[in-house]
Structure formats: structure tokens, C-alpha cells
Amino acid sequence: xxxxxxxxxxxxxxxxxxxxxxxxxxxxxxxxxxxxxxxxxxxxxxxxxxxxxxxxxxxxxxxxxxxxxxxxxxxxxxxxxxxxxxxxxxxxxxxxxxxxxxxxxxxxxxxxxxxxxxxxxxxxxxxxxxxxxxxxxxxxxxxxxxxxxxxxxxxxxxxxxxxxxxxxxxxxxxxxxxxxxxxxxxxxxx
Amino acid sequence: xxxxxxxxxxxxxxxxxxxxxxxxxxxxxxxxxxxxxxxxxxxxxxxxxxxxxxxxxxxxxxxxxxxxxxxxxxxxxxxxxxxxxxxxxxxxxxxxxxxxxxxxxxxxxxxxxxxxxxxxxxxxxxxxxxxxxxxxxxxxxxxxxxxxxxxxxxxxxxxxxxxxxxxxxxxxxxxxxxxxxxxxxxxxxx
Numbered sequence: 001x002x003x004x005x006x007x008x009x010x011x012x013x014x015x016x017x018x019x020x021x022x023x024x025x026x027x028x029x030x031x032x033x034x035x036x037x038x039x040x041x042x043x044x045x046x047x048x049x050x051x052x053x054x055x056x057x058x059x060x061x062x063x064x065x066x067x068x069x070x071x072x073x074x075x076x077x078x079x080x081x082x083x084x085x086x087x088x089x090x091x092x093x094x095x096x097x098x099x100x101x102x103x104x105x106x107x108x109x110x111x112x113x114x115x116x117x118x119x120x121x122x123x124x125x126x127x128x129x130x131x132x133x134x135x136x137x138x139x140x141x142x143x144x145x146x147x148x149x150x151x152x153x154x155x156x157x158x159x160x161x162x163x164x165x166x167x168x169x170x171x172x173x174x175x176x177x178x179x180x181x182x183x184x185x186x187x188x189x190x
Numbered sequence: 191x192x193x194x195x196x197x198x199x200x201x202x203x204x205x206x207x208x209x210x211x212x213x214x215x216x217x218x219x220x221x222x223x224x225x226x227x228x229x230x231x232x233x234x235x236x237x238x239x240x241x242x243x244x245x246x247x248x249x250x251x252x253x254x255x256x257x258x259x260x261x262x263x264x265x266x267x268x269x270x271x272x273x274x275x276x277x278x279x280x281x282x283x284x285x286x287x288x289x290x291x292x293x294x295x296x297x298x299x300x301x302x303x304x305x306x307x308x309x310x311x312x313x314x315x316x317x318x319x320x321x322x323x324x325x326x327x328x329x330x331x332x333x334x335x336x337x338x339x340x341x342x343x344x345x346x347x348x349x350x351x352x353x354x355x356x357x358x359x360x361x362x363x364x365x366x367x368x369x370x371x372x373x374x375x376x377x378x379x380x
Contacts, residue, residue: 029303030266032259058249059268066253069222076220078249113219 001041001175004153005189007034014181018128018156026153027060027125038175039067042123042151045173046072049148051121053077055114055140057096057107057132064153065123072121077113079136081105092142096135099128107135109143116144127152127174130161137170149173156181157190191231191365194343195379197224204371208318208346216343217250217315228365229257232313232341235363236262239338241311243267245304245330247286247297247322254343255313262311267303269326271295282332286325289318297325299333306334317342317364320351327360339363346371347380 013021025031042064051072056065057079065076081096082105091108098105114120122136133150140147149171155162157177166172177190203211215221232254241262246255247269255266271286272295281298288295304310312326323340330337339361345352347367356362367380 023300024302028267028270028300030256030259030268032256032265035256036260059252059270062249062252063256063266066220066222066225066256069220070226075222076253077218078220080218080249110213110218112214 001038003034003037004176007031008154008176008178009187012187014183014187016183018159018181020154020156020178020181020187022154030063035063035067038064038153039069039071041175042068042121042173043071045151046121046148049121050119051148053114053118053120053145054123055079055109055120055136056123057081057136060126061124064125068121068123068151077109079107079109079139082108092139094135094138094142097131099131107132107139109139111143114139114143114145118143118145119148120145121148122150123152124150125153126156127154127161127172128156128159130165133161133165133172137165151175154178191228193224193227194366197221198344198366198368199377202377204373204377206373208349208371210344210346210368210371210377212344220253225253225257228254228343229259229261231365232258232311232363233261235341236311236338239311240309241338243304243308243310243335244313245269245299245310245326246313247271247326250316251314254315258311258313258341265303267299269297269299269329272298282329284325284328284332287321289321297322297329299329301333304329304333304335308333308335309338310335311338312340313342314340315343316346317344317351317362318346318349320355323351323355323362327355341365344368 054069069076093108152174155174179190181187244259283298342364345364345367369380371377
């Protein structure tokens, strides 16, 4: 998506350790007109897939998921990062390791809002090692819902998550795919 | 706001201990057309206030903030619940006690996205004891920004947060104000 590539080049900041800071427009301050366009693009890409639920994970996936769901015409469900050990019987749950925060989260979704009648599009802001996406896919599978695919804003294609999940048959559509990046050489897209 | 009152009556579930579960439409599964209407209502209420930034807190404030900001025509900034003790020099921060989770969070906003030139509308899903809202107001004050007011989806008016903050001069506009509720008697609005 040219609009998002342009914005990443203009306002993204590459740091050591494969860190891409996009907090001025994507995951701390949110440029709403850009989000509306991202939502339109996801709806266009997945047109005809009969999606009835958009699933994401708190916190930075929520805004993108909302504007995608608005265009698709369905609700959003966001998975919660719970640290409680009291996993009740009415939740789907999965373990997700956050590389950013160096922690393992228990991620949960109520069984009331994800089940066999759902056709699910997963939305998230980043795909790198695929930890969050794998956790969400696990919950979709537990629930018996149909996974239509995953829509990602920015994929770090030099990290293994995208290739690994595609090799397992998951349809992943990323608006921007980064081939390589470094503070010295900048960003190269696929 | 009649639409939201009706929905709370229809789909809200009152539990012991002043707990109102609205997870089927407001803070776990999100009914997007309802959010669009809430956003319109906040834009109408605060029309003419020259808001240039909507501030909220992760996670369940983000979606409401996005649709309010879309109508107002400004970006969203969401405060992050950080547990790290490494508060860098470029952050506004505040302590927020979560009654739901029984924890104290360090809440942070980058100084890059909140400063003296901003006219800020705070948006959140719930107002009860006012802990989150007080934390957000503290950061607005630290930054030198102007606080236009706070827009809340559901205020538990039988808890002290709203009255306390109004008595300090904060303009608080709640779409729904609950006077009392219990599993036995149901919900009474103000």
C-alpha cells in the first residue's frame, strides 16, 4: 500500500535491533485518516470472504481492526492480555511471548464471541516473529471458527513469522512488507 | 444518549459488587455502528471547542476515541500502561490504580505527542472512581496542554469520580449516567 509505505519512509524511525518506531502515526499517536484508508484496503483485499468478525489483540491492533470492521460491516473482538491465573471455563486462551516487553502473556477471548459460526479476519499492526498472530490463530482454531486470513499493517519480512505461517496455509496480507532495515541504510521494501 | 441507554438495558449484565458487564458490545466485542454514533455524539457535545487531540488510555478507550477523533478531525493519542521502571526523560507519566485488576499501573505518554499547543479531549469507556481519568488529566497538566473536557461512555454516578472531578472544574460529559444498579433491581439512570 503506497500510502503506508510513503508514511513509513517519511515518519518511521529505524533503531538498532530491528526496531521500527512508528509511534507518531500508528501505535501511540494515531493518524485517523490513514487508519480509514487502511481499513478500506483490508476490506478490498478480503472482499467476498464473508467475514463476520474481525479479531485483534490489545492494544495497538484495536484501532486498525475498528476501521477494517467498519468497512466490512461486522463487529471487532479484541483478545485481552490477562496475567491472571484464574482462567475461567468460558474463555479461549493462548500463550503469547512478547519480544518487545520480554514477557509471556496469557491471551484470552470469551467463548461467547468466537465460535463455529464465525468467519474470522485477524488484524494486527505488526508481524515479525508471529507470536501474537500464532496465539490468535490458536484461539480461532480452538473455537471451531473459520480463519479467513490475517491482515497486517507492517510485516518485517526479514523475520520468520510471515513465511512460517504462510507455509502452514494461513492467508496473510500485509499492507507493507519490509525486506531489510537498519539505522545506517534505512528501509527497503519487498 | 438514548441509543446507549437502550443498549445497556438490553445487553448489559449487572453483577454483584457494582460490576456492569458490557463486553458483548463495548469493551471486548465492539459494535462498530454504535461506536460511530458515540463518536458523533461526542463531536456534537464538544463542537466549537477547537480540539486538536483526543487522549485515551489503552485498551478499551481506544475504539471510542478513534470514532470521536474521526468526527472531530484530529489524531488520537493513547496512554500506555507500562510496568517498566525505566521511565525515560521523554515521557509524561502518572500512576493509575486499577480497581478491576487490583494493580497500580505506570501510565505514560510521549512528550512528542502532548504539549502546550494542544487542546485535549479525554475519552474513556467508564468513569467510576476516576482513577484513570485523574491520571490522564495529570499528564495533560504536566504537558502544559489545555484540557477541554472529558467524554465518557458510561458513568457510574453512584461512585465518586465524576462528582469529585467536576468539583475541581473539569467538564465531564457522560453519554449514560447510572444512578444505581444491582442484580436484583436492575439499572436506574440519572
